[in-house]
Amino acid sequence: MAKSPAPSRASPTLTFETLLAQRVNGPVCGVDEAGRGPWAGPVSAGAVILNPDDLPPGIDDSKALTEKRRDELAIQIKSRAVAWGVGFASVEEIDELNILKATGLAMCRAIEQLAVTPVAALVDGNYRFALPCEVQTVVKGDSLSLSIAAASILAKTARDRLMIELDDRHPGYGFARHKGYNAPIHQAALHSLGPCPAHRRTWAPIRALLAQD
Template identity: 45%
Template structure:
C-alpha cells in the first residue's frame, strides 16, 4: 500500500466502501499526505457515528408514544413566529419506521444547503406530509399564537392518513380526533418534529425570497422578515407592506404613523 501514490490512495478514500483492513495498513504510512487523509476519514467516521446515535435516540424517544410498532406517528413544527413580515408556516410529517437518513435536526441548527437536501429526502420518503401557510393579515386578526395553532391544526388535518399520535413542538392543540402531545424542544428530541421543522423552514424561506423580488428594499431574502437593523431602517423609510404584521411592534408604530 505504501508504494501507491497519494492521489491513488485518495481515490480509495473517496470510494463508497473502504475496507477497514486497508485503513489499518495505511496508518503505518508515515507520509503527511496519507496521514491527512486518515485524519479526514477518522473525523468523518466520528461525525457519522454521532449522527447515527442521535438518530437512534430520536427514534427511541418517539417509540414511547406508540402503542404498537405499526402506529403512525406525526411530527408538527412551525417556522416564522417571530418575524415582522411574512407568513407563519407549519408542517406535519409522518415518516416510515425504517427511515434512516442521517443529519435531521432542528432546522435552525443546520445549514441552508443541508436543509434543502433534507427537504428532498423527507418529502420523497414520507408516508405523508402537509404544509400550511397563514398569511400576515390572518396573523393580525388572530394574534401570532392562535395563527400558529391554526397553521399546525390545518397541517395535521391535511395529512393523507390519520396518525395514532401527533407530537407537536411546544404547542398544545385541541379539537383533533386523535391524541396529541406537546413536546418542549421537540425538534431536538423527535425525528418527525425535526423533519417538520425543516419542511416549514425551507418553505417559509422560499416564500420570503419570492417576496424579496416584490419588495427588494426590505432585503427579505437575507433577513427573512426578522427585525434586523437594516429591516427596521427600511420599515421607517418606506413604511409597512401588506406582508408586514401590523399587530407587531415596531410595524404597529410605523403603521400608525402612516395613518396619522
C-alpha cells in the same frame, strides 16, 4: 491545563414516536412551526410521519443545519416519509387571530395535508394546540424527536422560499436575506419605505410606524 471539549449534543431519535404510537395504536406525526417571531410574512408549520425503516440520515433541528443541508433533507424527507404536509397562516390571519391561534391554524392545515391520518401528534414546545388528533408536547422537541425535527425542516424551508418570493414582490426590505425577522436592514427599510402588505400590522414596531403615518 487544556480544557476538555464540550460534550456534543445528542441527535434526535424515534423514542417519543415509538412510545406514543404503542400507546395510541396508530400513526404518529411530528409537528413544528417556523416564523412565529418575524415582523413580516406568514407563519408556517410542517407535519411528518417518518418511516422508521427508511430514515434520511442527518435529520436534526432545522436551526442546527445550514440552509443547503436543510434544502437537501427537505427533498429526502418528502420522498421517504410515510406522509408529510406543510401549512401556512397568512399575515391577515395572524393580525386577526393573534400569532398563537394562527400557528395552531397552520399546524392544522399541515396535518390535513398528510396522506395518512395520524392518531396523535408530537408537537414542539409546551403549548397544547387544538389539533385534529391527540397532542403530546415535547419541550425542545426539535432536538429530541426525529419527526419533530423533520417537521421543523419542512416548515423552515417552505417559509424561506415564500419569503424569497415576497422579496421579489416587495423589493427593498431584504426579505430574502432576513426572512422578515428584526434586522438592521429591515429596520432601515421600514423607516424609509414604511410597512408593506407583507408586514404584520399588529406587531408593536409596525403598529408604531403606522401610527406615525
